[in-house]
Amino acid sequence: DTGVSQNPRHKITKRGQNVTFRCDPISEHNRLYWYRQTLGQGPEFLTYFQNEAQLEKSRLLSDRFSAERPKGSFSTLEIQRTEQGDSAMYLCASSFVLDATGGYTFGSGTRLTVV
Amino acid sequence: QQPVQSPQAVILREGEDAVINCSSSKALYSVHWYRQKHGEAPVFLMILLKGGEQKGHDKISASFNEKKQQSSLYLTASQLSYSGTYFCGTEFAGNMLTFGGGTRLMVKP
Numbered sequence: 001d002t003g004v005s006q007n008p009r010h011k012i013t014k015r016g017q018n019v020t021f022r023c024d025p026i027s028e029h030n031r032l033y034w035y036r037q038t039l040g041q042g043p044e045f046l047t048y049f050q051n052e053a054q055l056e057k058s059r060l061l062s063d064r065f066s067a068e069r070p071k072g073s074f075s076t077l078e079i080q081r082t083e084q085g086d087s088a089m090y091l092c093a094s095s096f097v098l099d100a101t102g103g104y105t106f107g108s109g110t111r112l113t114v115v
Numbered sequence: 116q117q118p119v120q121s122p123q124a125v126i127l128r129e130g131e132d133a134v135i136n137c138s139s140s141k142a143l144y145s146v147h148w149y150r151q152k153h154g155e156a157p158v159f160l161m162i163l164l165k166g167g168e169q170k171g172h173d174k175i176s177a178s179f180n181e182k183k184q185q186s187s188l189y190l191t192a193s194q195l196s197y198s199g200t201y202f203c204g205t206e207f208a209g210n211m212l213t214f215g216g217g218t219r220l221m222v223k224p
Contacts, residue, residue, distance in 0.1 A: 033211055042202050042214035057208060065167065103147050103159030104212065
Protein backbone atom coordinates (compact mmCIF):
# COMPACT_ATOMS: atom_id res chain seq x y z
CA ASP A 1 0.00 0.00 0.00
CA THR A 2 1.57 3.27 -1.12
CA GLY A 3 -0.71 5.57 0.83
CA VAL A 4 -2.66 8.47 -0.66
CA SER A 5 -1.13 9.80 -3.84
CA GLN A 6 -1.74 13.28 -5.27
CA ASN A 7 -0.69 14.72 -8.60
CA PRO A 8 0.74 17.08 -9.52
CA ARG A 9 2.74 18.14 -6.46
CA HIS A 10 2.96 21.71 -7.68
CA LYS A 11 0.95 23.70 -10.19
CA ILE A 12 1.50 27.26 -11.32
CA THR A 13 -1.23 28.70 -13.47
CA LYS A 14 -2.29 32.05 -14.83
CA ARG A 15 -5.42 33.68 -13.50
CA GLY A 16 -8.44 32.60 -15.48
CA GLN A 17 -7.09 29.20 -16.48
CA ASN A 18 -8.65 25.90 -15.45
CA VAL A 19 -6.73 23.36 -13.39
CA THR A 20 -7.39 19.75 -12.44
CA PHE A 21 -5.85 17.76 -9.61
CA ARG A 22 -5.91 14.01 -9.09
CA CYS A 23 -6.05 11.95 -5.92
CA ASP A 24 -5.56 8.18 -5.62
CA PRO A 25 -6.72 7.03 -2.18
CA ILE A 26 -5.77 3.93 -0.25
CA SER A 27 -7.52 1.14 -2.13
CA GLU A 28 -9.39 -0.25 0.91
CA HIS A 29 -10.77 3.16 1.87
CA ASN A 30 -14.28 4.02 0.73
CA ARG A 31 -14.31 7.67 1.78
CA LEU A 32 -12.34 10.39 0.06
CA TYR A 33 -12.07 13.99 1.19
CA TRP A 34 -10.78 17.20 -0.32
CA TYR A 35 -9.45 19.98 1.88
CA ARG A 36 -7.73 23.27 1.19
CA GLN A 37 -5.03 24.70 3.44
CA THR A 38 -3.43 28.12 3.43
CA LEU A 39 -0.32 29.09 5.34
CA GLY A 40 -0.80 29.06 9.09
CA GLN A 41 -4.36 27.74 8.93
CA GLY A 42 -6.01 24.41 9.50
CA PRO A 43 -7.34 22.35 6.60
CA GLU A 44 -10.64 23.74 5.30
CA PHE A 45 -13.25 21.22 4.15
CA LEU A 46 -14.24 21.30 0.47
CA THR A 47 -16.12 18.09 -0.29
CA TYR A 48 -16.22 14.37 0.35
CA PHE A 49 -17.29 11.13 -1.31
CA GLN A 50 -18.39 7.78 -0.04
CA ASN A 51 -17.64 5.36 -2.83
CA GLU A 52 -18.72 7.25 -5.97
CA ALA A 53 -21.38 9.38 -4.27
CA GLN A 54 -20.57 12.98 -3.39
CA LEU A 55 -22.18 13.29 0.04
CA GLU A 56 -21.37 16.84 1.03
CA LYS A 57 -19.94 20.00 -0.42
CA SER A 58 -18.91 23.07 1.54
CA ARG A 59 -21.39 25.92 1.27
CA LEU A 60 -18.40 28.23 1.02
CA LEU A 61 -17.26 26.47 -2.12
CA SER A 62 -17.67 28.48 -5.29
CA ASP A 63 -19.42 26.87 -8.25
CA ARG A 64 -16.06 27.16 -10.03
CA PHE A 65 -15.00 24.10 -8.02
CA SER A 66 -16.15 20.65 -9.02
CA ALA A 67 -15.07 17.19 -7.94
CA GLU A 68 -15.71 13.72 -9.23
CA ARG A 69 -14.97 10.20 -8.13
CA PRO A 70 -15.90 7.91 -11.01
CA LYS A 71 -16.31 4.27 -10.04
CA GLY A 72 -15.40 5.05 -6.44
CA SER A 73 -11.67 4.93 -7.04
CA PHE A 74 -9.53 7.98 -7.80
CA SER A 75 -10.93 11.49 -7.60
CA THR A 76 -10.36 14.70 -9.51
CA LEU A 77 -10.83 18.26 -8.33
CA GLU A 78 -11.25 20.92 -11.00
CA ILE A 79 -11.08 24.65 -10.51
CA GLN A 80 -12.38 26.74 -13.38
CA ARG A 81 -11.39 30.35 -14.08
CA THR A 82 -8.79 30.37 -11.31
CA GLU A 83 -8.35 33.43 -9.13
CA GLN A 84 -5.41 34.51 -7.01
CA GLY A 85 -7.40 33.65 -3.89
CA ASP A 86 -7.41 30.02 -5.00
CA SER A 87 -3.69 29.79 -4.28
CA ALA A 88 -3.33 27.19 -1.53
CA MET A 89 -2.33 23.62 -0.75
CA TYR A 90 -5.06 21.20 -1.82
CA LEU A 91 -5.08 18.11 0.36
CA CYS A 92 -6.78 14.82 -0.31
CA ALA A 93 -7.47 12.28 2.43
CA SER A 94 -9.12 8.89 2.62
CA SER A 95 -10.63 6.73 5.34
CA PHE A 96 -12.65 3.57 5.85
CA VAL A 97 -16.06 4.51 7.20
CA LEU A 98 -16.53 1.29 9.20
CA ASP A 99 -13.23 1.69 11.04
CA ALA A 100 -14.34 3.61 14.13
CA THR A 101 -10.82 3.81 15.51
CA GLY A 102 -9.10 4.91 12.33
CA GLY A 103 -8.40 8.40 11.15
CA TYR A 104 -7.77 10.06 7.86
CA THR A 105 -4.71 9.36 5.77
CA PHE A 106 -3.63 12.48 3.95
CA GLY A 107 -1.74 12.78 0.72
CA SER A 108 1.20 15.15 0.33
CA GLY A 109 -1.00 17.69 -1.39
CA THR A 110 -0.96 19.78 -4.55
CA ARG A 111 0.35 23.28 -4.11
CA LEU A 112 -1.47 25.68 -6.44
CA THR A 113 -0.07 29.10 -7.24
CA VAL A 114 -2.21 31.43 -9.34
CA VAL A 115 -0.25 34.28 -10.90
CA GLN B 116 -18.44 25.61 13.14
CA GLN B 117 -14.70 25.47 13.43
CA PRO B 118 -13.39 24.19 16.78
CA VAL B 119 -11.26 26.58 18.79
CA GLN B 120 -7.76 25.51 19.78
CA SER B 121 -5.63 26.96 22.53
CA PRO B 122 -2.93 27.99 22.93
CA GLN B 123 -2.01 29.12 19.43
CA ALA B 124 1.68 28.47 20.05
CA VAL B 125 3.88 26.77 22.63
CA ILE B 126 7.63 26.71 23.10
CA LEU B 127 9.07 23.95 25.27
CA ARG B 128 12.41 22.60 26.34
CA GLU B 129 13.03 18.90 25.87
CA GLY B 130 11.46 16.94 28.68
CA GLU B 131 8.78 19.50 29.48
CA ASP B 132 5.05 18.83 29.27
CA ALA B 133 2.34 20.57 27.26
CA VAL B 134 -1.45 20.56 27.01
CA ILE B 135 -3.38 21.58 23.90
CA ASN B 136 -7.10 22.21 24.14
CA CYS B 137 -9.87 21.96 21.57
CA SER B 138 -13.39 23.30 22.15
CA SER B 139 -16.53 22.98 20.09
CA SER B 140 -19.87 24.75 20.27
CA LYS B 141 -21.71 21.73 18.87
CA ALA B 142 -22.31 18.24 20.19
CA LEU B 143 -19.51 16.03 18.96
CA TYR B 144 -19.49 12.51 17.59
CA SER B 145 -15.72 12.24 17.76
CA VAL B 146 -12.51 14.22 18.01
CA HIS B 147 -9.37 13.49 16.00
CA TRP B 148 -5.85 14.76 16.64
CA TYR B 149 -3.23 15.24 13.92
CA ARG B 150 0.33 16.54 13.78
CA GLN B 151 1.71 18.32 10.75
CA LYS B 152 5.37 19.08 10.24
CA HIS B 153 6.43 21.90 7.99
CA GLY B 154 5.92 21.05 4.33
CA GLU B 155 4.35 17.68 5.09
CA ALA B 156 0.85 16.25 5.25
CA PRO B 157 -1.05 15.99 8.55
CA VAL B 158 -0.49 12.66 10.30
CA PHE B 159 -3.19 10.98 12.36
CA LEU B 160 -2.38 10.62 16.07
CA MET B 161 -5.57 9.35 17.69
CA ILE B 162 -9.34 9.44 17.72
CA LEU B 163 -11.66 9.82 20.69
CA LEU B 164 -15.29 8.82 20.43
CA LYS B 165 -18.03 10.37 22.54
CA GLY B 166 -18.16 8.74 25.94
CA GLY B 167 -15.57 10.78 27.86
CA GLU B 168 -12.71 8.42 27.18
CA GLN B 169 -9.02 8.93 27.44
CA LYS B 170 -6.55 7.38 25.06
CA GLY B 171 -2.86 7.44 24.63
CA HIS B 172 0.20 5.90 23.19
CA ASP B 173 3.78 6.43 24.24
CA LYS B 174 3.92 9.86 25.90
CA ILE B 175 1.04 11.40 23.98
CA SER B 176 -2.47 11.01 25.33
CA ALA B 177 -5.82 12.74 24.99
CA SER B 178 -9.12 13.09 26.78
CA PHE B 179 -12.63 13.93 25.63
CA ASN B 180 -15.14 15.66 27.88
CA GLU B 181 -18.46 15.11 26.16
CA LYS B 182 -20.43 17.40 28.47
CA LYS B 183 -18.15 20.34 27.81
CA GLN B 184 -17.54 19.39 24.16
CA GLN B 185 -13.83 19.71 24.80
CA SER B 186 -10.79 17.59 24.12
CA SER B 187 -7.27 17.98 25.41
CA LEU B 188 -4.02 16.56 24.03
CA TYR B 189 -1.29 15.86 26.58
CA LEU B 190 2.36 15.72 25.56
CA THR B 191 4.63 14.53 28.36
CA ALA B 192 8.42 14.55 28.51
CA SER B 193 8.50 16.23 25.10
CA GLN B 194 11.05 15.24 22.50
CA LEU B 195 12.47 17.26 19.60
CA SER B 196 10.40 15.11 17.25
CA TYR B 197 7.20 16.44 18.79
CA SER B 198 7.72 19.80 17.11
CA GLY B 199 5.06 20.69 14.56
CA THR B 200 1.54 22.01 14.34
CA TYR B 201 -1.20 20.07 16.09
CA PHE B 202 -4.74 20.13 14.77
CA CYS B 203 -7.90 18.83 16.30
CA GLY B 204 -10.65 17.74 13.96
CA THR B 205 -14.23 17.51 15.15
CA GLU B 206 -16.89 15.31 13.66
CA PHE B 207 -20.68 15.60 13.96
CA ALA B 208 -22.94 12.67 13.16
CA GLY B 209 -20.28 10.65 11.43
CA ASN B 210 -19.63 12.80 8.42
CA MET B 211 -16.48 14.82 7.76
CA LEU B 212 -13.95 16.55 10.00
CA THR B 213 -13.82 20.27 10.67
CA PHE B 214 -10.33 21.31 11.75
CA GLY B 215 -9.25 23.91 14.24
CA GLY B 216 -6.73 26.62 13.48
CA GLY B 217 -3.84 24.63 14.92
CA THR B 218 -1.35 24.91 17.76
CA ARG B 219 2.27 25.42 16.80
CA LEU B 220 4.60 23.51 19.11
CA MET B 221 8.34 24.03 19.16
CA VAL B 222 10.57 21.83 21.30
CA LYS B 223 14.05 23.17 21.91
CA PRO B 224 17.10 21.22 23.13
